[in-house]
Amino acid sequence: MKINWFPGHMKKALAGMREELNKSDVVIYVLDARAPKSCINPELNKFTNFKPTLFILNKVDLSDLNRLEKIKNDFLGEGFDYLFLNSTQSGNGKIVCSKIKKLCKKKLIKFQANGINPTLRAIVIGVPNCGKSTFVNNLCKKAKAVTGNRPGVTKGKQWFKIGDGVEICDTPGTLYPNLENQEIAKSLAFIGSIKDEVLDEVEVAKELLKRLEKLYPGVVAERYKQALNLEDIAKVRGFLLSGGELDVLRSARTVLADFRNGRLGNLMIED
Ligand SMILES: Nc1nc2c(ncn2[C@@H]2O[C@H](COP(=O)(O)OP(=O)(O)OP(=O)(O)O)[C@@H](O)[C@H]2O)c(=O)[nH]1
Ligand SMILES: [Mg+2]
Helix, strand or coil: CCCCCCCHHHHHHHHHHHHHHHHCCEEEEEEECCCCHHHCCCCHHHHHCCCCEEEEEECHHHCCHHHHHHHHHHHCECCEEEEEECCCCCCCHHHHHHHHHHHCHHHHHHHHHCCCCCCEEEEEECCCCCCHHHHHHHHHCCCCCCCCCCCCCCCCCEEEECCCCEEEEECCCCCCCCCCCHHHHHHHHHCCCCCHHHCCHHHHHHHHHHHHHHHCCCHHHHHCCCCCCHHHHHHHHCCECCCCCECHHHHHHHHHHHHHCCCCCCCCCCC
16 A cells, blocks of 8 residues: 555645745644654745744644653754644633744734734644644634544635734645655554545555554554454454455444544554
8 A cells, every 4th residue: 555645636725825824923733643743744844934833732632641741842942832732622722822922022022112012923734634623713712614524624724813913824734745654644544634535444444453553552452352453353343244244344444433533542653
């Protein structure tokens, strides 16, 4: 299985994003905390032109805090900062605005010296399905951007006032043009950033089982009554086709859904 999915609409979305990016003071880069590094475009700096960046390690409620703690400092430095968030919960506005202001301190000081309180603009970017629109909605308090548990929900860019002198822009999810590193491509498939329709779900689920066994031995066996592969999962769950054959596609979909919905526990599936 070779994953390389970069549909034409994403090329258009990336070009459109560049315009909004130029208008922005800061980038809010939403990452799925179950595979945060895989979510980062390797050409990020070229793309953002070194704009201050706030990394949102989103979906922490589904991830492994022990492992996140070990890598969190990689998201901290000159011109960048991070936050761990569960965007489905409200009450993140204050901390997000204060981090944005900290990252834009130079601009704020310059304007405030002239008696002006400038509006700070933040563009929200990230791979499909990482929770950008949910994050934006949470900050707007009212649901404004459309969300859904599949990639490609947001089609166009939208600016929202989130109060306190900050405006943010939701954008459609984008992948990078060339997913050369297949381990990264697989991680993106596991977290649902690449449409299942263009993937071989059985192959993706087999790879996920392998990755889970390596990083969290015992988790799969515990969930599926000691079964470790799709055939055995079909047996223990009684997934049979009308001719009596094992329905491995149903096992694959079950494994993917269980992982994505947190039923296998709090996991970070990046190496
Ligand atoms: N558990 C959990 N689920 C989340 C969180 N943030 C978002 N989600 C869920 O993730 C799914 C995708 O959320 P969206 O906000 O539509 O993601 P998006 O990044 O805007 O997706 P695209 O517009 O397709 O790029 C939805 O089912 C959300 O409810 C979070 O912090 N925790
Ligand atoms: Mg969206």
